[in-house]
Amino acid sequence: MLKRVAVRVAGAAVMLVGLIAVPQNIAAAEGVPAMGDDFHWGVAMSEFQSGGFFPDSNWTRYAQESADPYLNSVDFRHLYREDIQLAAEMGVNTFRLSIEWARLEPAPGRWDEKAFEYYDDVLRAIVDAGMRPMLTLDHWVYPGWVADRGGWANPDIVDQWLTNARKVVDRYAHLDPLWVTFNEGTAYVMQEVKHGGLSPVDVPVMFDRMAQAHRSIYDYIHAVQPGAMVTTNASYIPTVEPVMDAQLIDKVAGRLDFVGIDYYYGVSPANPTAVYALLDEHWKATLEPEGIYYALRYYARKFPGKPLYIVENGMPTDNGAPREDGQTRAAALRDDVYWIQRAKADGMNVIGYNYWSLTDNYEWGTYAPRFGLYTVDVLTDPTLTRRPTDGVDAYRQIISTGGVPDAYVPSRAPAGCSLVDAPSSCLDPVTVD
Template sequence: MLRRSLAVVLVVVLTVLAWQPAQAAAWSRAFYWGVATAGYQSEGSAPDSNWSRYVARSGEVDPYGNAVDFRHRYAEDIQLAAGMGVNTFRFSVEWARVQPRPGVWDEQELAYYDDVVRHIRDAGMTPMITLNHWVYPGWVADRGGFADPRTVGDFLAFTEKVVQRYRNVLWVTFNEPVAFLSQELKIGALNPLQIPLWQADVVLAHRRAYDLIHRLDPGAKVTSNQAFYAGFNPLTDLVVMDQIRDKLDFVGLDYYYGVSLDNLTALNAISGDLWKIKLQPEGIYDALRYYANRYPNLPLYIVENGMPTDNAQPREDGYTRETALRDSIFWVQRAKADGINVIGYNYWSITDNYEWGSYRPRFGLYTVDALTDPSLTRRPTAAVPAYRDVIANGGVPEGYRLGQAPATCSLVDFPLSCLAPPNPSGPLAHLG
């Protein structure tokens, strides 16, 4: 009896030991260095969707034109990313493009995305694919979007159609669901009374999509990235993230702006003057620490981070894209050194693009004058060699001097960010 019990214990121990390396190996990169883009914002040739309809009827937005024509220039943009040493490329599959009508799948457009993925893999990069970056087909809009429960089943059919074509992908189901909600209200696709219906359907759609993705590809990694609203995430997380925390393989986090006692410029986001916001790159540490405490068993990934300028003009505060990039990576390294399990960083974005009604805010590593340059030439900013150097060296070096000092009493994750601010003199982790 004792011998049999010992044998059972030995089998269990050996099974656990054998299982652990397999789980660790499921993350294919020591660190994911990425760039990001999104379908409607960059592709051009826009099909009928909630957003193409809004732009067509609104007199207060820039004409969409052909965006930056990623639809026909994806090979070029993917090579630009590869030239920086990037190992991860995030893009979205446009549901409106591949399913123009109920039950109708456009095989030519599906083949287009097949070729995008092939180019990404041929360049040695991991695809990160977003299934919903705020855009859905016009026929779904006619039904009421995600406030109609039928959309859950339609979205799952779309998810299955896409996921069954690709393996070993990092998946994002919904991009910034709370921001998605606010955009739906802004463009009139949703009224406030429908918010509870929308919330229930988006939560259900993610939960079922998570299970579906893992059934089709057990090795896949799935998230729904959350925008970080300095000081408000304990509330915004209640809307979706807390409802899906058991259906996440990692926490995707988008961090752009901070708030502090000496910096309330984030109020410029209300008017859309994003370039007037004074950045707080140290807040990326606070945001990572916040989610490490809120969801302690999940790895963290900065899915979006970047800096806006006004039509590619120098910022009034003199802060440059390359310095902001290095400063942000510095704070990611500090977080890693302090034991926070951060596994990746994506820069938003690979090129300038259509920022939901305007080409004026420029976030691109490569700038593109979409309204004035018919050739849509990609012109590198000084952040391109900076990012290449950062990736090659696994971060900024020890002894790096910050281009911008931390703010006074950060309110990014109040009160912790004010009472226990990150230490700029601490060690830096090598990010791989």
């Protein structure tokens, strides 16, 4: 088994987060996959961020005033078969994407059958490649006509949103997908305020309406697809996640089949760099991979026994350049998986992991942050060639053996007094024996 957690408690117990070469022929202990045969090894993407050729929407409008032009992103719209094959060749068994309302209903009450047929083809390719779809109903994008009517400040938006969502469920529930209702609700609201789509005074209204929409579509999904797995994924924000949960997660806690968690950056007294992610300079945020353990532990304690799924996790670079801290995508990926295995070994019900993202994409206003397993130079390469990073071979090896080897040692030692789940993560830390 992996090295167990060493616990140091200051005062009373508090119950409240690869440069190493991995031999390519090493197998997990006794040939048994460390994470189990039913573990979800996935990749994630957003259709707007990768698709291109996008109709009028709130984000095609926001992009007009952003640092980089949207252009047609990495053109997943026409290259999806190749991208899906790239995922399949790594051994991925779960493929997350969004089904975009703006494509399906470009004008009020006018449904674009060709857009549905496009998603029919994409999902058929995913299933034919041996992968299970994970479908996001709302990844921050809605039609331009919805924006013209006030977006989430409009009382009618819940009914409008549900009309679209039900059509998506009716069409694709037979594929037995995993479902994400809203991507990172907290970040969604922040982006709407940042770009002028929502007044600060309407923030509580948007949260309440998303909660109402989630509860309603959750019930509908389960009526159409018995046994469905539905979540709304949390954008884990170190030190303040309980406050963030109160805005949405806590309001829908009774209608979560699993807890979806997006984890990227840690924070500690010696490392305040996570703030760079808010400035779109993600690559300057120093990684603290053990933070993924603390995030899982936080939700394992909050929702005892409920399945936990890392819906997004990845490492950014600046336009593909080497990071100043020397961290590589392969090493970061192994480190994150190591801590997920530690969490599972310690009894947390972890069922899946998605790497964000399969390819580089439009990171909400800029192409500079590169998260992709395959890198794409959108602004300088008209061929949009997918070039593998070292993360591709690393992820293929991880999937083939069900995780990192028992003897693996993380490339970075845990931070002193992590604040990812303060005070618990500081007073009840993990160590590498």
